[in-house]
Structure formats: C-alpha cells, structure tokens
Amino acid sequence: MANIMIRKNEAGGLVFYLPKRDLEDNIDSIEFDSPEKWGGELKLASGGTYYIEPQLAPARLPVSVRAKRVDAPE
Amino acid sequence: MSNLTREETESLIQEVLEVYPEKARKDRAKHLAINDQSIEQSKKCITSNRKSLPGVMTIRGCAYAGSRGVVWGPVKDMIHISHGPVGCGQYSRAGRRNYYVGTTGVNTFAEMNFTSDFQEKDIVFGGDKKLAKIMNEIEQLFPLNKGITVQSECPIGLIGDDIEAVSKKAAKELNKVVVPVRCEGFRGVSQSLGHHIANDAVRDWVLSNRDGKHFESTPYDVTIIGDYNIGGDAWASRIFLEEMGLRVIAQWSGDGTIAEMENTPKAKLNLLHCYRSMNYISRHMEEKYGIPWMEYNFFGPTKIEESLRRIAAFFDDSIKEGAERVIAKYKPMMEAVIAKYKPRLQGKRVMLYIGGLRPRHVIGAYEDLGMEVVGTGYEFGHNDDYDRTIKEMGNATLLYDDVTGFELEEFVKRIKPDLVGSGIKEKYIYQKMGIPFRQMHSWDYSGPYHGYDGFAIFARDMDMTLNNPCWGKQTPPWKVQKPADEAVKAAA
Ligand code: SF4
Numbered sequence: 001m002a003n004i005m006i007r008k009n010e011a012g013g014l015v016f017y018l019p020k021r022d023l024e025d026n027i028d029s030i031e032f033d034s035p036e037k038w039g040g041e042l043k044l045a046s047g048g049t050y051y052i053e054p055q056l057a058p059a060r061l062p063v064s065v066r067a068k069r070v071d072a073p074e
Numbered sequence: 075m076s077n078l079t080r081e082e083t084e085s086l087i088q089e090v091l092e093v094y095p096e097k098a099r100k101d102r103a104k105h106l107a108i109n110d111q112s113i114e115q116s117k118k119c120i121t122s123n124r125k126s127l128p129g130v131m132t133i134r135g136c137a138y139a140g141s142r143g144v145v146w147g148p149v150k151d152m153i154h155i156s157h158g159p160v161g162c163g164q165y166s167r168a169g170r171r172n173y174y175v176g177t178t179g180v181n182t183f184a185e186m187n188f189t190s191d192f193q194e195k196d197i198v199f200g201g202d203k204k205l206a207k208i209m210n211e212i213e214q215l216f217p218l219n220k221g222i223t224v225q226s227e228c229p230i231g232l233i234g235d236d237i238e239a240v241s242k243k244a245a246k247e248l249n250k251v252v253v254p255v256r257c258e259g260f261r262g263v264s265q266s267l268g269h270h271i272a273n274d275a276v277r278d279w280v281l282s283n284r285d286g287k288h289f290e291s292t293p294y295d296v297t298i299i300g301d302y303n304i305g306g307d308a309w310a311s312r313i314f315l316e317e318m319g320l321r322v323i324a325q326w327s328g329d330g331t332i333a334e335m336e337n338t339p340k341a342k343l344n345l346l347h348c349y350r351s352m353n354y355i356s357r358h359m360e361e362k363y364g365i366p367w368m369e370y371n372f373f374g375p376t377k378i379e380e381s382l383r384r385i386a387a388f389f390d391d392s393i394k395e396g397a398e399r400v401i402a403k404y405k406p407m408m409e410a411v412i413a414k415y416k417p418r419l420q421g422k423r424v425m426l427y428i429g430g431l432r433p434r435h436v437i438g439a440y441e442d443l444g445m446e447v448v449g450t451g452y453e454f455g456h457n458d459d460y461d462r463t464i465k466e467m468g469n470a471t472l473l474y475d476d477v478t479g480f481e482l483e484e485f486v487k488r489i490k491p492d493l494v495g496s497g498i499k500e501k502y503i504y505q506k507m508g509i510p511f512r513q514m515h516s517w518d519y520s521g522p523y524h525g526y527d528g529f530a531i532f533a534r535d536m537d538m539t540l541n542n543p544c545w546g547k548q549t550p551p552w553k554v555q556k557p558a559d560e561a562v563k564a565a566a
Contacts, residue, residue: 007360022266022270022458024457045114046115
C-alpha cells in the first residue's frame with residue numbers, strides 16, 4: 001500500500017502521483033467513475049496498474065488516497 | 075560541423091560506453107539516449123534518478139545541498155544552521171548568488187555561514203545541548219532574525235540526535251519558527267531528495283502557521299515558486315507580472331522571507347518555475363488549500379509570451395489585457411535584441427548539462443537567438459523532467475542523465491558544439507579544450523537571465539562568450555604558420 005495523489009491536469013485528464021518515489025503518470029482509465037462509486041483499478045499510461053478501494057467520489061481534486069500496486073512495469 | 079544522424083549518435087554512445095567494465099556499461103547505457111519526439115514516456119528511452127556508479131565522476135550534490143543550498147538557504151531573514159562539522163556549510167557558502175535586499179548580518183543572513191562546528195566530543199556525546207546553546211547565542215547576537223532552520227549534515231543522522239525535540243523547545247522559548255530539517259547528505263541519490271525533504275519541512279513546520287488569520291487579499295494574488303533569484307532572476311520576473319496587474323505576495327525562495335512563505339496559502343495561483351525542486355509543496359497546497367499551480371518558463375521572449383498568456387487564462391479580462399499590454403510593450407525591445415545578436419549567433423550549436431530545470435527551460439531562449447541545442451541532460455532530473463524535455467529537443471539529439479565527466483568530454487569532442495553550458499566543475503576543462511563555455515548554474519557571475527530584461531543580458535553574454543577573440547588565439551604565436559615572404563623578412 002502506498003499513498004498516492006490524484007489530480008486533474010490542464011487538459012482535464014487524471015494524473016497519478018506517487019510522492020514516495022516521485023512518479024508522475026497519466027491515468028488512462030479508472031474503473032469506477034460515478035459520484036457514489038469511484039476508484040477501483042487505475043490503468044496508467046506507463047502500463048502499470050494500481051488499485052484503490054472503491055469509495056464516494058472526492059468532493060474535489062487533488063486527493064490523496066491509499067493505493068495498492070497491482071502491477072507496474074518497473 | 076553538421077549534426078550527427080541517428081546512427082552516428084548511436085555509434086557514438088556505443089563507442090563511449092566501450093571503456094567501461096561490463097556491469098558499468100550496462101548501467102550507463104540506460105542513462106544515455108537519443109531523443110525521439112514520438113516517444114510519449116521518457117522511461118521508454120532513459121533511466122533517471124538512480125544511484126551514481128562508484129568510480130565514475132558524477133557532478134551531483136547531496137541532500138543537504140538540496141535543502142540548505144537550494145530551498146532554504148535563500149530565505150533571507152532566517153538563520154540556517156549547518157548542523158554538523160564546519161565544512162559542508164563553509165565550502166558551499168554564498169556560491170549560488172541568490173540576491174536579496176537587506177543588511178547582511180543585521181536583518182538578513184543568507185550569505186553567512188552558521189554552523190554548530192561538530193568536534194569529536196559532539197559525535198561521541200551527542201550535539202543536542204550544543205544546538206540548544208547556539209540557538210540562544212543566535213538570538214543574542216542576531217536578534218532581528220525571524221526564525222531558525224536546522225540543516226542536518228551526515229553525522230546528525232548517524233548519531234541519532236533528536237533535533238526535532240530541541241527545535242520544538244527552542245521555538246517555544248524564542249517564540250519564533252524553528253524548523254528541523256532531516257536532510258542528511260546520505261539520503262537519496264542526489265540533491266533532489268534534499269529538495270523533497272525541505273519541501274516536506276515547509277509543509278510540516280511553516281505552511282499552516284497563519285491559517286485562519288486575516289490577510290488583505292486581492293483576486294490577483296500570485297506567488298513565484300521555485301525562483302532562487304540567481305543574479306536577480308526573480309526580480310526580473312516579478313516586475314512584469316506586476317505590470318500586467320498581478321500582485322506577487324511571495325517569492326520562494328530567492329529574496330524570500332518566512333512571512334511570505336507563511337502567507338502563501340492565501341494566494342490564488344502558484345506560479346512554479348523550478349518544477350524539480352518545488353513541485354512537492356505546490357502539489358500539497360493544491361490538495362490542502364485548493365490553489366492551482368502552473369509551470370511557466372521565463373527564458374526568452376517566445377516562452378515568456380506563451381507563459382504570460384497561460385497565466386492570464388487563470389484570471390479575468392483585465393489580466394488578459396494586461397498580459398497583451400506587457401507583451402506589446404516589450405516586443406520592440408526584444409526585436410532589437412534579436413536583431414543585434416541573432417546574426418552573430420545564428421546556427422551555433424549548444425550542449426547543456428545542468429541541474430533539474432534549465433536543461434529544458436533555456437532551449438527556447440537559445441532558439442530565439444537562432445541557436446540550436448544538440449545535447450542536454452540533467453544532474454538530478456526524474457522521469458517527469460525527461461517527459462517534458464523530449465518535446466523540446468530536436469530529433470536525434472543526445473540526452474544524457476547524470477553524465478560522467480568522461481562521457482561528457484567524449485561527447486563534446488565528437489559533437490564539437492560551439493558552446494557548452496554547464497557548471498563550474500566543467501568550465502575549465504572545456505575552456506582548455508578551446509570550447510566556449512558558460513556556467514549555467516550561476517550565470518557565470520552575470521544575470522539575471524529570466525524575463526525580458528534577463529533575455530537581453532543572456533543574449534549579450536552568449537555573444538560575448540562565443541565571439542570572444544581569444545578562441546582564435548588557441549595556437550601559440552611560434553607555432554602559427556607564417557606566410558612565406560614574412561618568414562624571409564624575419565630571416566634577413
Ligand atoms: S554528503 Fe554529508 S558530509 Fe558531505 S556535504 Fe553532504 S551533508 Fe556534508
């Protein structure tokens with residue numbers, strides 16, 4: 001488990017940021033993206049996958065959440 | 075010399091790598107790449123932010139350098155104690171040319187070196203008592219200081235001193251901000267982690283100090299983050315941000331004060347120049363206070379115009395008009411600079427090797443002068459820096475991460491650039507090789523280079539270096555081939 005931060009970039013896409021390792025990456029897709037259920041598997045542009053417990057959508061971004069690494073290329 | 079093709083660059087890298095033993099070669103190969111603009115993700119072509127190989131000449135610094143030297147050092151009204159032996163602070167004292175206004179030693183202290191000067195007995199018995207004592211001394215000798223930071227050097231972490239406890243106690247007694255920073259030099263692979271640690275210390279000990287307190291704000295409050303005012307850079311930027319109608323409420327950290335840092339959460343927009351060293355705190359403020367941040371680039375008129383328009387987009391029409399007004403006002407001045415220097419610099423090729431931001435940020439300024447950057451690299455950049463670099467660089471140009479002294483020399487010998495821009499450690503090597511060189515960390519004792527005023531100085535400096543008559547005098551007079559009749563005259 002690691003703390004990650006999710007924010008919106010200027011183009012409106014979601015960006016993944018892992019402070020501990022200074023990793024920044026675009027999020028290609030998020031499994032659940034509705035107000036009541038938000039989270040699930042995050043697919044990163046690098047090909048990695050992280051999982052966050054589905055939860056209520058955050059009131060505003062950026063938000064820090066706990067995430068599990070499912071698989072990452074490096 | 076014309077530019078190398080992709081194959082030639084490839085073989086150049088291979089050639090350079092040949093001297094290494096196999097394991098080292100494998101490792102270094104990952105740090106050298108040929109730029110390919112079609113790649114979206116830099117990690118596909120280059121590895122960065124890894125430990126340097128033992129035995130090669132790296133140019134990196136330590137975490138202490140990143141915190142004491144870069145992030146905290148320029149905060150002028152605080153006293154930064156280099157906690158540990160005297161050398162770390164003394165040998166890096168005032169080397170970065172962070173300009174500030176104030177009377178040094180009375181109300182500003184950025185150029186001075188304060189150290190706890192560890193001796194054997196402090197290592198054996200611990201230095202906490204000494205730290206508490208010097209804080210009191212500081213208070214007596216420099217009563218106008220607005221706070222103290224404790225910048226740990228290597229031994230502090232090794233002997234396990236509790237600087238946090240001492241700092242908390244001192245903060246109560248002195249009624250000032252006292253910030254312990256755990257930036258021991260052995261942490262991380264380069265100064266980059268020092269930036270991060272320093273940012274975290276700001277977050278934990280400073281940023282929320284004035285939460286809930288009243289602040290006269292305007293809708294146009296912005297901050298300049300990650301500008302260290304080297305040679306006056308931040309001033310040269312601030313002047314036209316204010317001209318376009320914005321109010322700069324804080325400068326981080328060149329010519330900055332602790333009060334400005336505490337007030338930063340009241341800003342409407344954080345303008346981030348050095349992404350590498352201060353993105354952490356900007357991200358934090360975005361999450362906690364909802365302040366958006368934006369990376370901008372004030373090197374060279376093209377990038378300035380682009381940045382000003384993007385900054386203005388965050389505000390209402392009066393600022394947008396302000397931006398256009400500023401752009402129009404400086405246009406004739408910029409055109410005059412370019413008209414004067416471009417003919418003298420056109421087509422010249424540059425190789426850069428700098429810290430964490432300028433390897434990509436100054437490219438635009440060189441291009442404005444008709445010059446071309448044919449190789450660039452970061453001392454301590456991360457993948458996100460290279461992501462941002464790939465688009466700025468031409469195809470088939472060279473990228474090198476944490477380049478070793480040997481590699482850079484070989485690259486320069488083969489690529490034969492007209493100018494090399496790097497730091498003091500490289501300067502004399504290349505000058506002796508007969509290649510014009512500019513220090514791009516400290517602006518070679520010149521500057522500012524940011525902003526409109528800075529660009530004029532930048533252009534002049536590049537011309538002065540490149541077209542200096544000394545480069546034509548590389549051969550000593552007795553080895554110069556004289557025309558035949560002159561030789562005869564001399565013999566007669
Ligand atoms: S590595 Fe340690 S001893 Fe060396 S300058 Fe940095 S803090 Fe000082």
